Amino acid sequence: MKTLKLLTYSALTVLLFSCGGANTPASSLFEIQITGKKAKFHQNETVNINLKNKKNKTINAITYTIDGEKVEVNNNKLVLDSKKVGNKTITAEVSYDDTTAKVSKKITVFAGTSPSIYTYEILNEYPHNPNYFTQGLEFYKDTLYESTGKREKSVLVKKDYKTGTIYKEHKLKDTQFGEGITILKDKIYHLTWQSNIGFVYDVNTFKEIDQFTYGKSREGWGFCNDGEKLYKSDGSEKIWTLNPDTLIEEDAIEVYTNSKKLIKINELEYVNGKIYANTWQSGQDVAVIIDPKSGVVEGIINFNGLKDKVTKTDDVDVLNGIAYNPTTKTFFVTGKNWDKMFEVNILKK
Incomplete structure (x- = not known):
């Protein structure tokens, strides 16, 4: 009986991972890519942002936020009009295959002008x-x-x-x-x-x-x-x-x-x-x-x-x-x- 349970559990685990189930790390499916792959940006700078689809999932929608605040991305363009400078986290919530996943990227936003x-x-x-x-x-x-x-x-x-x-x-x-x-x-x-x-x-x-x-x-x-x-x-x-x-x-x-x-x-x-x-x-x-x-x-x-x-x-x-x-x-x-x-x-x- 114990052997049967073990086999059943193992089969379920394989099925979940092969189908991109709940245990699949979002980072293995998607990646946020920003202009030049740099991590140093300036306030009010416009950057190119793209979501790399590593497993060719069918994406229904993408919502972007910076430190939890929703931001607009139009034609892969994002304006870094954050009210505060410093360390920021850009998060993409991806709706795909009747489920959702979140991936994030750390950046640093510097002042837009010199003192x-x-x-x-x-x-x-x-x-x-x-x-x-x-x-x-x-x-x-x-x-x-x-x-x-x-x-x-x-x-x-x-x-x-x-x-x-x-x-x-x-x-x-x-x-x-x-x-x-x-x-x-x-x-x-x-x-x-x-x-x-x-x-x-x-x-x-x-x-x-x-x-x-x-x-x-x-x-x-x-x-x-x-x-x-x-x-x-x-x-x-x-x-x-x-x-x-x-x-x-x-x-x-x-x-x-x-x-x-x-x-x-x-x-x-x-x-x-x-x-x-x-x-x-x-x-x-x-x-x-x-x-x-x-x-x-x-x-x-x-x-x-x-x-x-x-x-x-x-x-x-x-x-x-x-x-x-x-x-x-x-x-x-x-x-x-x-x-x-x-x-x-x-x-x-």
């Missing part, structure tokens, strides 16, 4: 504590708040930006490495680097209101907000969108220029619908301007030369810290262990 180049003009110089390994810088109601890094030295301060006088200070635990901050509706949201924990404080008293852990983001780097949502960088090419009430990461963008993926996105500032971001270890003192909806790098700000104006010590490190003062409508920038903070205008070249 604009910006420079700066110095308006004022202010004192900055050279012991501050600056990680976050933000104005709130015309007062400057700063967070600093390094274990055993990480603090959050509220201060007079003109004199450097400290109004209030909160020290983190010695095991915690402070990172970016952002302030929304009288709450300070404060990241730590690798501890997988963030804090929420009352902006007036610095009393801790809440704690939160990170979701899919790997570390805590930069933080900013648009008045409704929080934006968090984690050292990768991603910037995550958080709900300020639940602190849940609800979405993410990937940051790309027209030619490269941008990683190590550090201190963030949201100004007039754009994210201004420092970049760590980029080789130059530059900041970038990012579209928070698409992830496209729209501008690069060349801050080279600022570091030459601070007192040279062994501790002086990279540019980091960018804040916008809505009262003066100017930017304030500094760096890790710099003894100066600069008020600047940003100018398009």
